[in-house]
Amino acid sequence: MGAVTLKIDDKEVKAKEGMTVLEAALSAGIAIPTLCHHEKLKPYTACRICTVEIEKKGRINLDTACSCPVEDNLVVRTKSENVINIRRTILELMLAHAPDAPVLQALTTEYGADKNRFGKEPSFCILCGLCVRYCAEIKKKNAVTFVDRGTTREIVFVPEIASKECDSCKECFSLCPTSALQSAFVLAEAFAFPQISQASAADK
Numbered sequence: 001m002g003a004v005t006l007k008i009d010d011k012e013v014k015a016k017e018g019m020t021v022l023e024a025a026l027s028a029g030i031a032i033p034t035l036c037h038h039e040k041l042k043p044y045t046a047c048r049i050c051t052v053e054i055e056k057k058g059r060i061n062l063d064t065a066c067s068c069p070v071e072d073n074l075v076v077r078t079k080s081e082n083v084i085n086i087r088r089t090i091l092e093l094m095l096a097h098a099p100d101a102p103v104l105q106a107l108t109t110e111y112g113a114d115k116n117r118f119g120k121e122p123s124f125c126i127l128c129g130l131c132v133r134y135c136a137e138i139k140k141k142n143a144v145t146f147v148d149r150g151t152t153r154e155i156v157f158v159p160e161i162a163s164k165e166c167d168s169c170k171e172c173f174s175l176c177p178t179s180a181l182q183s184a185f186v187l188a189e190a191f192a193f194p195q196i197s198q199a200s201a202a203d204k
């Protein structure tokens, strides 16, 4: 695999062909926030919080660092005013859905976001897809999935699969940046497969 040289925040960075801008930045000690990225999963570009400015042959575009491949002579700006403003707005939109999520709270302080800019409509899920993709791509079980589209999109556990697989796994729980996944599981366990819920309570 060939080597490429790019510039990230005025720092010359050497990277391998096939790496993403995010991976190149991390290798150079340059932090870029992420909410839907996981090193074992394919890029999904749902959250857009990793947006950076990419200058290529004199043209400047915005792109997601977690999916954008490195190229020779790219110029990347991770902290321009434009980038900071975009990240702040993305955060403010997510805070309407998951106002108490610690990971969003930390970024809110860093980016000076207004927690109340958009009216609260707590679904507690920011649709990052980490749980769904981890279960599908790593565990190959599809016990949790998305339903609906647009504003009614949400995650649900598939009772027939979840009742057999989830109790001994729960590996996706720690990936969830909000409390949405755990709450959805407790509800599914109580309503959709209560026999499992009761059996595990009896074992305790």
Ligand code: SF4
Pocket (backbone or CB within 6 Å): 124, 125, 126, 127, 128, 129, 130, 131, 132, 155, 175, 176, 177, 178, 180, 181
């Ligand atoms: S439940 Fe959590 S991990 Fe799953 S999509 Fe929603 S925020 Fe992401």
Ligand code: FES
Pocket (backbone or CB within 6 Å): 033, 034, 035, 036, 037, 044, 045, 046, 047, 048, 049, 050, 051, 064, 065, 066, 067
């Ligand atoms: S981390 Fe890149 S789009 Fe979510």
